[in-house]
Amino acid sequence: xxxxxxxxxxxxxxxxxxxxxxxxxxxxxxxxxxxxxxxxxxxxxxxxxxxxxxxxxxxxxxxxxxxxxxxxxxxxxxxxxxxxxxxxxxxxxxxxxxxxxxxxxxxxxxxxxxxxxxxxxxxxxxxxxxxxxxxxxxxxxxxxxxxxxxxxxxxxxxxxxxxxxxxxxxx
Numbered sequence: 001x002x003x004x005x006x007x008x009x010x011x012x013x014x015x016x017x018x019x020x021x022x023x024x025x026x027x028x029x030x031x032x033x034x035x036x037x038x039x040x041x042x043x044x045x046x047x048x049x050x051x052x053x054x055x056x057x058x059x060x061x062x063x064x065x066x067x068x069x070x071x072x073x074x075x076x077x078x079x080x081x082x083x084x085x086x087x088x089x090x091x092x093x094x095x096x097x098x099x100x101x102x103x104x105x106x107x108x109x110x111x112x113x114x115x116x117x118x119x120x121x122x123x124x125x126x127x128x129x130x131x132x133x134x135x136x137x138x139x140x141x142x143x144x145x146x147x148x149x150x151x152x153x154x155x156x157x158x159x160x161x162x163x164x165x166x167x168x169x170x171x
Contacts, residue, residue, distance in 0.1 A: 002055065004039060004093040006046075007032045028063065031093040039093040043082070055091065057123055059108040062087040062098060088114060088123055096123050111162025113142055120144055122165045129167060130154040137162075 006029045029046070031039040043063040066083035073079055086099040086106050099106055099116070106116040112123045120129040120142070130146035131154075137143070144158040156171035 002058065002091045002093075004031045004033055004091075006030075006044075007038075031089075033093070045084075057091070057096070057108060057112065057114075058089045059106060059114075060087055060089060061085070062095070090123075097126075109137070109142060109162060112165055113160060113162055120160070125165065127165070129158050129160060 008027075008029060027045055028043040030042075031044065033039055045061040045063065062085045063082040064085070066081055067079045068081060086104065087095050088097040088106070088108060090096055097106075097114070104116050106114055108114050109120075113129075114121055114123055115132070115135075118132050120132055120135070121127065122129070129144060130151065131149045132144045132146055133148050134145040135142060140162060142160045142162055144160065146154050146156060146158055149155050154169065156169050158167050158169050160167040
């Protein structure tokens with residue numbers, strides 16, 4: 001169970017949208033501890049695929065103030081923008097992973113496993129289990145087919161415990 005709540009960001013949306021060129025977006029959130037104090041000053045959004053089925057980790061969109069490079073635009077009114085990045089937070093609101101590639105599509109599996117670009121990782125350790133051609137899942141385990149992984153030592157079927165990250169390779 002998460003140890004924080006979402007609170008709509010108390011900002012003047014009209015002025016903020018104009019200043020940071022965010023169009024009609026008005027669903028920015030802050031993370032608030034159970035005692036009512038704000039965890040940080042970072043703006044988040046839940047995104048279309050937000051899911052609370054994984055109670056220890058959460059996948060959110062993080063927004064930070066940024067400026068476009070002159071190669072993109074030299075119009076001073078359009079340079080300001082909010083940069084969005086996917087991030088994984090733990091149940092206390094601590095950012096565990098921030099994906100700096102805005103075009104990636106991470107997927108948060110139940111437990112402490114996430115995948116991105118056909119690779120599966122451990123959230124806590126960063127360990128890459130391998131490059132996957134197919135997978136299946138049970139309540140406790142994820143089974144990965146890594147027969148085409150570039151690293152020949154990881155080829156086979158990997159059985160990963162979703163909750164503690166331990167794994168077994170069957171070659």
